[in-house]
Amino acid sequence: MHNTLIEHARCLYGDEYQPTPECSLEHREHYFVEELTFADAESILTMLRELCPNVCDGYLPVWIRNLAFRLVLLQRPDEPVLMRAAAESLYLHGPDWDDIAADLGRRADVLDAAV
Template identity: 75%
Template sequence: MHSSLTAHARCLYGDEYGPTPVCGLEHREHYFVEELTFADADAILAMLRALAPNIVDGYLPVWVRNLAYRLVLLQRPDEPALLREAAQNLWLHGPDWDDVAAGLVERADALEASG
């Protein structure tokens, strides 16, 4: 087992900022998805920030980023900064999700206005 979600992602997808470690474990995407699915928000955010610190970079597939942000927002639905970060990720990876991104920003605005 990998020491962290970040280490698992780094082994599976590589790291734009450093060499992919050689760890000797079996790397199958479904194992990573299972770990991601049940990871806490802090572990997911650590992975995103380590492997894609500028959102537009890194080797994480877009679908992994989208799933990761979705899982974080399910755990922390009332954090405007995270809503905006997730929206930015969606906007940078194609127009298919622009309406969802706009909805996230609206939610962030509403939370800030009520808070």
């Protein structure tokens, strides 16, 4: 088993910034998705920052990035910064997701105005 979500993602998908480590484990995407599904928000955010430090980079599949942001927002629903980061990622990979991204932006604006 991998020690971190980052290690698992790096072994499965590779890393644009670091070499893929030698690993003798069996890599199946559904094992990673299970680990991602039950990971805490900070572990997911750390993985996104490490493997995709800019919005338009990294080797994580778009659907994994979208799922990761969704899981983080479920755990931290009232953080405008995270909403905007998720929206930015969705806009980049739209236009199918533009309505959701716009809604995230509006919700973030409402939360900011309430402070």
